Amino acid sequence: xxxxxxxxKYLFRKEGQNVTLSCEQNLNHDAMYWYRQDPxxxxxxxxxxxxxxxxxxxxxxxxxxxxxxxxxSFPLTVTSAQKNPTAFYLCASSIGTHExxxxxxxxxxxxxx
Amino acid sequence: DQQVKQNSPSLSVQEGRISILNCDYTNSMFDYFLWYKKYPxxxxxxxxxxxxxxxxxEDGRFTVFLNKSAKHLSLHIVPSQPGDSAVYFCAASAGxxxxxxxxxxxxxxxxxx
Numbered sequence: 011x012x013x014x015x016x017x018x019k020y021l022f023r024k025e026g027q028n029v030t031l032s033c034e035q036n037l038n039h040d041a042m043y044w045y046r047q048d049p050x051x052x053x054x055x056x057x058x059x060x061x062x063x064x065x066x067x068x069x070x071x072x073x074x075x076x077x078x079x080x081x082x083s084f085p086l087t088v089t090s091a092q093k094n095p096t097a098f099y100l101c102a103s104s105i106g107t108h109e110x111x112x113x114x115x116x117x118x119x120x121x122x123x
Numbered sequence: 124d125q126q127v128k129q130n131s132p133s134l135s136v137q138e139g140r141i142s143i144l145n146c147d148y149t150n151s152m153f154d155y156f157l158w159y160k161k162y163p164x165x166x167x168x169x170x171x172x173x174x175x176x177x178x179x180x181e182d183g184r185f186t187v188f189l190n191k192s193a194k195h196l197s198l199h200i201v202p203s204q205p206g207d208s209a210v211y212f213c214a215a216s217a218g219x220x221x222x223x224x225x226x227x228x229x230x231x232x233x234x235x236x
Contacts (some may be wrong), residue, residue, distance in 0.1 A: 014166070043222070052127065052212065052226035053167075066222070100166055107222045110155055110214075114166030 013037070014115035016101050021120045023088065023095060031086045031118045033101030041107045042084035046070060047098040047117075056099075059084055060107045088120060096122050126150050127215050129227035137235050142200040144230050146213035149194065153215040153225075158187060158198050161210045161229070170211075171198070203234045 014035045023029045045053040055068030059078040073092025102112040128147045136142045154175040159167035173180040173187045186199045210229045
């Protein structure tokens with residue numbers, strides 16, 4: 011049963027703390043993405059990765075970091091430099107970046123305490 | 124600057140009737156368009172797409188129409204069913220792949236039984 015999983019579903023961050031959001035896919039997709047969704051806005055691209063050990067900044071990469079050590083995994087770290095981290099975070103994957111159709115995970119809602 | 128706009132944040136339709144969701148875009152270089160459907164607490168799922176070489180694409184109860192001169196696309200759902208109640212996002216690409224998708228802000232469709 012292929013798909014994308016994200017954990018946790020809800021995450022709380024204290025001021026000055028780094029937190030890491032997990033994203034795993036078993037679709038054998040090369041490309042993976044992280045989006046942020048805020049109320050009243052469309053999805054905005056944070057980072058994407060076309061292949062293992064490679065990743066590129068999206069439109070709003072400041073305050074975030076990623077790694078792609080395995081094809082299946084693309085974790086996102088929200089650092090203390092991200093001043094407004096409260097949002098809904100969505101991970102997605104596609105066969106390759108040439109393929110527009112993306113498959114999304116269920117999302118993680120990050121809240122700041 | 125929102126390049127893809129969904130000006131109606133919500134829409135209510137009676138079961139069995141037609142639902143029409145609209146999307147406008149500003150970038151004339153966009154040549155591939157997608158609709159995603161999102162249930163609460165889940166990630167968006169791909170619904171239907173259309174290339175700019177077509178003006179209509181149909182898949183069961185879902186039809187997407189593209190009017191390039193007006194930079195407008197619409198999603199028709201007929202007949203509407205209560206299970207169609209969700210948030211619908213349109214997205215557009217300039218042919219550069221999934222790392223350059225622009226999403227609209229979404230329209231919440233409620234189908235009333």
